[in-house]
Amino acid sequence: MNLISRKLNIELQLFCPRRHCPYYQSLDNKIVKDGKYKTKHDGVNRQMFYCTEGKHRFSETGYCDLFCKHGSFKEYEQLCKLSCYGLSIDAIANVLGKDSRTVGIWQQSVSKKTSLFHNFICLSIPLAMMFIQMDELWSYLKNKKHQLWVFVGLEVNSRFWINFELGSRTTHTATKLVTQIKHYMGTLSQVIPLKITTDKLSAYKNALESVFNDINYVYLQIVKKRVKMRLVTVKKCFVKGSEADFKGKTQNTSYIERINLTLRQHVPFLQRKTLGYCKKKANFTDSLWINLYDYNYRHTHKSLRLPLANQGALKFHKKWIHQTPAMAMGLTQESLPWRFLFVVPIIPVTH
Numbered sequence: 001m002n003l004i005s006r007k008l009n010i011e012l013q014l015f016c017p018r019r020h021c022p023y024y025q026s027l028d029n030k031i032v033k034d035g036k037y038k039t040k041h042d043g044v045n046r047q048m049f050y051c052t053e054g055k056h057r058f059s060e061t062g063y064c065d066l067f068c069k070h071g072s073f074k075e076y077e078q079l080c081k082l083s084c085y086g087l088s089i090d091a092i093a094n095v096l097g098k099d100s101r102t103v104g105i106w107q108q109s110v111s112k113k114t115s116l117f118h119n120f121i122c123l124s125i126p127l128a129m130m131f132i133q134m135d136e137l138w139s140y141l142k143n144k145k146h147q148l149w150v151f152v153g154l155e156v157n158s159r160f161w162i163n164f165e166l167g168s169r170t171t172h173t174a175t176k177l178v179t180q181i182k183h184y185m186g187t188l189s190q191v192i193p194l195k196i197t198t199d200k201l202s203a204y205k206n207a208l209e210s211v212f213n214d215i216n217y218v219y220l221q222i223v224k225k226r227v228k229m230r231l232v233t234v235k236k237c238f239v240k241g242s243e244a245d246f247k248g249k250t251q252n253t254s255y256i257e258r259i260n261l262t263l264r265q266h267v268p269f270l271q272r273k274t275l276g277y278c279k280k281k282a283n284f285t286d287s288l289w290i291n292l293y294d295y296n297y298r299h300t301h302k303s304l305r306l307p308l309a310n311q312g313a314l315k316f317h318k319k320w321i322h323q324t325p326a327m328a329m330g331l332t333q334e335s336l337p338w339r340f341l342f343v344v345p346i347i348p349v350t351h
């Protein structure tokens with residue numbers, strides 16, 4: 001328990017994850033640590049717990065769907081890492097020497113836990129957003145006749161990838177994205193107006209007007225004109241607010257375009273001019289969720305590093321504190337490993 005609260009900025013309560021137990025997911029239950037065990041597969045220590053009310057023991061693997069999926073922690077971790085390097089399920093199955101259906105099920109479980117975790121943590125701690133950029137990427141679905149768009153929202157100051165939405169390039173999808181962002185903001189009052197920049201797509205304008213009606217925000221559209229793929233002019237269109245509201249290096253969409261590149265590199269379905277386009281929408285979502293965890297919670301971001309005060313005294317002295325986007329956003333205390341995701345106790349929200 002201490003371990004979890006040290007890593008996250010919220011307290012998490014342990015609960016009984018066993019479906020047949022009468023105290024399943026009940027919070028008036030005392031869960032205590034009860035020894036450790038090692039499996040033959042990976043030799044990794046796993047924590048055992050004791051459910052006081054239900055009078056039974058259970059393992060920490062009970063906190064995710066990977067329980068009873070016949071793999072080791074090491075294999076699950078390898079799956080996640082390979083997935084973030086842009087490998088398809090078939091390729092990962094080949095590397096791990098498993099059936100591709102098994103690997104598919106694992107990936108599904110990990111992505112489900114990621115979305116649960118991300119939603120839970122973002123709804124528990126209201127996100128302090130200063131500057132949002134939104135953009136959309138296209139890919140194919142099933143065959144090259146159907147286009148599928150991925151809408152992405154990014155908080156620039158912390159480089160936090162807020163969320164994504166899959167769908168057509170319409171106001172409907174943009175509205176879903178913006179509504180989710182508003183949910184995560186909670187009831188934090190905006191003293192300084194929230195800065196938003198996007199490209200010229202009118203879907204964002206419509207979505208913002210309908211959803212952000214009670215939020216203090218300024219909005220800038222960057223209109224790029226291309227002739228034969230070459231950029232000719234960049235026009236700034238201040239939809240809400242004026243030039244004075246966008247100080248410094250904020251009159252652009254560069255940050256979101258940089259994350260688009262990262263995504264294209266890491267999600268096989270987004271790679272252009274290849275055969276790797278998406279055949280099944282669910283696989284696409286899974287891949288994006290796994291990448292979201294990797295980007296937000298696991299990887300440190302170079303531009304977020306903070307200089308240490310006593311630098312330069314020794315030759316090999318530590319000069320920087322490295323931060324993940326989630327740390328910069330104030331959600332976590334340190335970079336979270338994959339294993340943490342598998343065993344973190346989070347009660348699924350039922351609607």
Ligand SMILES: [Zn+2]
Nearest residue numbers: 016021051054
């Ligand atoms: Zn129980």
